[in-house]
Amino acid sequence: MTMTEYFPLSPIGVGNWEIEAFGSFYCRMARAHSVSIYVLTTHLRTWWRQKHPDDDSAKKNVTNAMNPMLRSIGPNVATFTNIVGDATGCTILERTTLLSLRPAISQNGHALVRKGRAWCPACMAESMESKSPFYDRLIWAIPAIKNCPAHKVALESKCPQCGYSQAHYHHLGHMELCCVCKRPLLSEPSRWEVAFHPAPYEKECIRLVKQISAGDLTSAVDDAYGVFIKDFADYLSPIGLKISRHTYRAPRRPQNAREVTRPRFMTLLRRCVAFGIDPSDLFLDPVGAAKSACLLEFARLDLPADIKPRKSVELVGLALDRLQSELSKSDYDQLPSLTEIAHQLGVSKGFLNYHHGDLCAKYARHRTGCRNKKAGAEIERSTHFLLSGPIAQYPSGKFPSLDHLAEAAVQELGVGVRIARIAVGVALKKQFGRREATRRRKASI
Ligand SMILES: [Zn+2]
Ligand SMILES: [Zn+2]
Structure with missing residues (x-):
């Protein structure tokens, strides 16, 4: 040596x-x-x-x-x-x-x-x-x-x-x-x-x-059992179940999702067997182990077919964040309806109204306000277009009726028919005065 x-x-x-x-x-x-x-x-x-x-x-x-x-x-x-x-x-x-x-x-x-x-x-x-x-x-x-x-x-x-x-x-x-x-x-x-x-x-x-x-x-995996228990509890929470000592009776100490200390080796073995998983799987992949343990658990629970899963608490927070972020936008085209928001979050409109009623009402008002603002701007644009030419040519072969004027605005600006018709009315008033405008409109009908 x-x-x-x-x-x-x-x-x-x-x-x-x-x-x-x-x-x-x-x-x-x-x-x-x-x-x-x-x-x-x-x-x-x-x-x-x-x-x-x-x-x-x-x-x-x-x-x-x-x-x-x-x-x-x-x-x-x-x-x-x-x-x-x-x-x-x-x-x-x-x-x-x-x-x-x-x-x-x-x-x-x-x-x-x-x-x-x-x-x-x-x-x-x-x-x-x-x-x-x-x-x-x-x-x-x-x-x-x-x-x-x-x-x-x-x-x-x-x-x-x-x-x-x-x-x-x-x-x-x-x-x-x-x-x-x-x-x-x-x-x-x-x-x-x-x-x-x-x-x-x-x-x-x-x-x-x-x-x-x-x-x-x-x-x-670091604190593999803690990761496993957290995931397992997350899976159980939507159906309103918790890990309790009655479900998984471990010797001496009850199961507890809030447990912070890491288990001893023998305790871990016992609990793995109680959950029906292999300790090697737990050490290597606690998330996957939690999934398989839940499969067993759900099979054992024999849940009725019509049971509805409870939405997780996190969804309430997510919905709140989403509504608040939508409220900060002012462009109507970017504002989804409440139904669309609910759909994207995987919940119902009733869920949103139940948890954030005031915010939903505020959002609905905000969205209506934005829509009106957008409509006002479009009417103004259409009126401007009509006054710049078409209205002076009315009535003529090109524009025999008011509908033809509205059609021209729709074609030119891509606005809706309803907006175009309102714009025609406004343009008539501006061009000929209120009385004449009413007369011409009636004549057109
Ligand atoms: Zn031997
Ligand atoms: Zn000896």
């Missing part, structure tokens, strides 16, 4: 659920370099300090730990996997821990992993028979896993010789030896307990570890 280089190593079982736990990898590293874990750790610390004089992370206790069991989500795990990954040239060392769940679960990581080792005696016997290296699987560290998923044998955590719990690894990194009495950990097959039924949450944990192992879950 030189001062700058370590043997390149990579974890066993990458890509499947039997991926190695970080502590086990570290023991293999110590054995590969023919040193004790303590010596390796001291050496690593010196090496890191020389390489990164400014980085004080190696000063922390983490690299002084004689027997690291690091595989959870704490900051020390991140630091140490980083150092060891750098030393061995292994870039996927985070997969041997549960670090990728860090953004989504309670930061203290309490009860995420076992305090000490746990192993499957059948796996141990198998690898000793085949002379392949025995290693601790990451999945054995999760307390919900009571049996080896491969052999259905109950995991063991105590030395069969001295009875001590294996809180550490063997000081030389021998995976199959007791850390206290240094004798073999392999127990008699007659003592193995076989459980044919999978423990609760075993399936979910296997899938989760498999995803971490394959690199599909490198980082969970």
